[in-house]
Amino acid sequence: MTRGYPAEPRGVTVTFAGSGDAFGSGGRYQACIHLRPAGGSPVLLDCGATSLSALKRLGIDPGEIAAVFISHLHGDHFGGLPFLILDGQFSRRTRLLAVVGPPGTATRLADTMECLFPGSSTAPRRFAVEVTELAPGTAGTICGVAVRAWEADHPSGAPALLLRLDLAGKTIAYTGDTAWTGAIAEAAADADLLIAEAYYRDKNVPYHLRLADLHAHLDQLAARRIILTHMSADMLDAPREPSFEQARDGLTITL
Numbered sequence: 001m002t003r004g005y006p007a008e009p010r011g012v013t014v015t016f017a018g019s020g021d022a023f024g025s026g027g028r029y030q031a032c033i034h035l036r037p038a039g040g041s042p043v044l045l046d047c048g049a050t051s052l053s054a055l056k057r058l059g060i061d062p063g064e065i066a067a068v069f070i071s072h073l074h075g076d077h078f079g080g081l082p083f084l085i086l087d088g089q090f091s092r093r094t095r096l097l098a099v100v101g102p103p104g105t106a107t108r109l110a111d112t113m114e115c116l117f118p119g120s121s122t123a124p125r126r127f128a129v130e131v132t133e134l135a136p137g138t139a140g141t142i143c144g145v146a147v148r149a150w151e152a153d154h155p156s157g158a159p160a161l162l163l164r165l166d167l168a169g170k171t172i173a174y175t176g177d178t179a180w181t182g183a184i185a186e187a188a189a190d191a192d193l194l195i196a197e198a199y200y201r202d203k204n205v206p207y208h209l210r211l212a213d214l215h216a217h218l219d220q221l222a223a224r225r226i227i228l229t230h231m232s233a234d235m236l237d238a239p240r241e242p243s244f245e246q247a248r249d250g251l252t253i254t255l
């Protein structure tokens with residue numbers, strides 16, 4: 001009889017703490033997706049300006065978050081970092097906080113902290129904030145999460161990223177904000193979950209994904225499950241689209 005090593009725990013609990021756009025459409029919080037891997041520390045996908053409130057409303061402890069993966073440097077996707085960092089400082093956090101984002105993240109984060117809370121970017125605190133900048137086309141492993149990045153089509157003063165995370169035996173792809181690009185199909189290939197922007201139904205808004213784009217390319221999206229997020233009032237007010245699941249603030253699923 002052979003006896004193997006105990007299997008690594010598998011499974012991820014995904015909570016959409018914030019599923020809204022930049023403008024509070026539908027009263028929703030900005031982009032903030034909380035991933036809790038079985039047997040590991042939770043991480044965030046994006047951290048919009050409203051994220052601390054969104055997490056605390058759901059009773060999720062921001063102090064447990066080991067890493068934040070940022071798709072791009074717009075306020076509704078990364079603007080919550082100064083609040084998360086200061087909350088850690090005032091709640092006596094000691095564990096390192098990893099921040100992973102596109103090239104330029106370290107400088108933009110320091111600038112944003114100085115703008116919102118002067119002196120905060122250099123204030124002494126009990127934990128380190130370690131920024132890893134991920135260029136499109138590269139990959140890395142941060143806090144046990146394997147991440148790959150592709151270039152999104154969404155100007156934000158820095159490259160915007162499509163992200164694919166592998167954690168606890170599950171694969172989650174995330175479009176962030178982007179016009180349709182073939183890289184979305186690559187990032188979503190064989191994923192357990194694709195979290196896709198669906199900003200408008202069919203109105204042509206530059207640099208954003210529409211429901212019409214997802215329909216047009218559905219045969220290329222080989223993810224096992226697709227959940228729409230970052231919806232404007234145009235999407236939220238429309239009759240529910242049966243082909244796709246839609247996120248809402250507080251939606252929790254288990255992969």
Ligand SMILES: [Zn+2]
Pocket residue numbers: 072074077154156177
């Ligand atoms: Zn954006």
Ligand SMILES: [Zn+2]
Pocket residue numbers: 021022074076077177230
């Ligand atoms: Zn956005």
